[in-house]
Amino acid sequence: MCVVETHDLEKSYGRNRAIASFDMHVEQGDIYGLVGSNGAGKSTVLKMLCGLTTPTAGEIVLFDGAENARERIGALVETPGLHPDLSAYQNLMVKALALGMVNPKPLCNELLDLVGISNSGKQRVSTLSLGVKQRLGIALTLVGYPDLLLLDEPLSSLDPRGTREMRELFLHLVETRGMTIVISSHVIDQLNRMATRYGVIRNGTMIRELSARQLREERVGSVRLHVLEPERAVALLKEHAPRASVKALPDDVLIVSDCDEDEIAQIMHENGLTILELTVVRNDIEDYFINLMEDGMTDD
């Protein structure tokens, strides 16, 4: 099922066009990383998806056009919306009551536990640290266990442990509850550990959508090959994979570019060459996205 689909989405503020011709496709169970530099329009897109902002033009189809689709969304856009004079637990109760939850108390306690702040449940929000507030913001989006989570920089303000716990929580929610999660972030390294699909946004336009697999494949820079007979390996590669470029290093190590690791392994195996080491050297993911965001390469 297509959980989010946008067609020619557009948002203008006066003469300033923030989003233009924006097309996005998110399937059920995806963890969709919306990547873009500051001011690219990530938050605006999320705001439009959850109904906080009305698009100037274009169409948003949620859950294949199901009725009351917005009631199946949990969103954390910009800062977590919290009442500072209430406790963490009471903040969850406020939202649970607003959504008409029956017997919301156990759910609120469960959510505090889920995001790892059950110890801070009774503390006033004004006394909580930024990281705990961020976790509470995530818990608020989970009230009622929506089918779609829209999270704007959810891992900001979290310490490394918190980042890992929240990442594991997102993966757990997708696995156990079949949730779909759209995360906007420019912390690409974190996204890389959980996203199944990416959308790259530049100047308010979606310039590329790609799966995590595609990303892995495209990031392959070279293969480090350690064999017993390097000269023979070079000859075999030139014969069977003429597009590959091979560079010989000391200690019988070859660096092979423009050739898939599986193909190299097959060539070596079929010709009886013993591989001592075969390592894929990937391009830095940050460099990859920075190039994409700057160059706007659109080949698929």
Place this chain on the structure above:
Amino acid sequence: MINLLKSDFYRLVHGRLIWAVAIILIVLTVFSLWMYQYVTLSNGIGVRAATETGMFLSTTEGIAALTASPTHMYGIVFVSSVYPTVACGILVALALSADFENGTARNIWSARSGRRVYFAEKLVLSALIAALMLPLCMATASIACIALGMPLSMAESIGEFCVWTILCWLTLTAYLCITATVVLIARSKTAALIVAILLGLGIIGSVFSLVIGIFFPPSPTAFDPSEWLLVSNFTPLSNGAVGIYAEAGHIAINTIGTIAICTALCLTVGCRRDI
């Protein structure tokens, strides 16, 4: 709507704001009643108890005028003095603007299909706050009156008492709805607080009266728009419930009209604005 009201009341009851305003109202009600008694008794004369006549009464007459009817006492203690309007206005301004200041409105808007119910609920909340705070002031004033040794007598009929109470509630609701409308359209705490205070103090009403006076010079035959300002409700209401039927239609139209205009503005202009 009911769910949103439950959520808002949960927030208000567990927060400090509504309790702070309630305590302020209780203290001011007791204080103004005590001041009235103190000034009347210590000076002997000097309190203008009968506002419609502007007469200065003796000590005994002053106390008797105050305790002649509960609604007359309420009129003197908290209708003619404007602190409930100001205090409740500030409560509404802070409670409603917190949703936008803290970003909590986003939690609700993003989880609901429409915005209109949210806006309508805020106006209903304002009416309910008025319905809570007015009886609080009435009960406090009655208890304080008895505690200060001024037994009340009931000059008005039950019907007059009920009509007076409803009209007071409608007037307070109309004031709170104006403040709520400013919050929901401007989304600004500062603007809402300024409006709540100036409106509650009657300054905005006076300015409007002045402006209307320039364009519509007073004439016994001509239509006088200043009679239809909310501020004009205070004189008949502060005189108490005796003879309130004569003014009831005017006050009801005045307040319901204001509430209707506020509702229309919120559901049209307010709903269209994004967060």
